Amino acid sequence: APADSPFVKVATIESTPGREQAAPTIDPVKKMVRAPWTWTNTFPIPVEWPSGMYLIRLDSDQGAQSYVPFVLRSRSATKLLLVSSALNWQAYNEWGGSSVYVTRIGDPLPGVTRALGVSFDRPYATDGGAGQLFFLELPLIAWLERQGLDVSFTTDYNLSIDPAAQPLPGTVIFNGHDEYWDVPLYDWLDAHVTAGDMGVAVLAADSGYWPVSFGLASPDG
DSSP: OOTTOTTOOOOOOOOOOOOOOOOOEEOTTTOOEEOOOOOOOOOOOOTTOOSEEEEEEEEOTTSOEEEEEEEEOOSSOOSEEEEEOHHHHHHHOOGGGBOSSOBOOOTTOTTOOSOSOOOSSSOOSGGGGTTTIIIIIHHHHHHHHHTTOOEEEEEHHHHHHOGGGSOOOSEEEEEEOOOEEOHHHHHHHHHHHHTTSOEEEEEESSTTOEEOOOOOOOTTO
């Protein structure tokens, strides 16, 4: 988006010395890849920043760039709630060699052609770390912001692990490609739409097509 756009927030994080991080770990059974990296910097979010989709750009002294996307949620109810499809982003993420669709990790289970689980503890492989933001979700985000509508943001992950924490919007909008849902998200949506507490707009592909479940990664994966 243009730098003078009203929905662009720009902040600069002080330079941080780089460090070599540990190699990814691989669960030999699930073929799940995890990057057990340590913190290098933190950035307190200014209180005046509105709920939205944000993108951190990392610049190295050698000119390399990469991105880290994150969603800033709202504690207040809004007319519209846009749901980013974080679960789908991760399902298709091949960083380290495996997604739930394909794996380039070989033995000890040569018959397994995809990962049986994926971890959020790793970057996104596509678009320099931006995940599916640019080619699936940004157009609708930009349009909603340009209209000046009362909209806040969340992810399908947040609606899966703690849907009760989400203030009910007038309408919840599913964006991009939200193929993977957990049961709590489905139940939250079904209960409130059926009761007439909120509306729903599905502007995405394959919504809720596959169920997922969450668990803690093992020390090895």
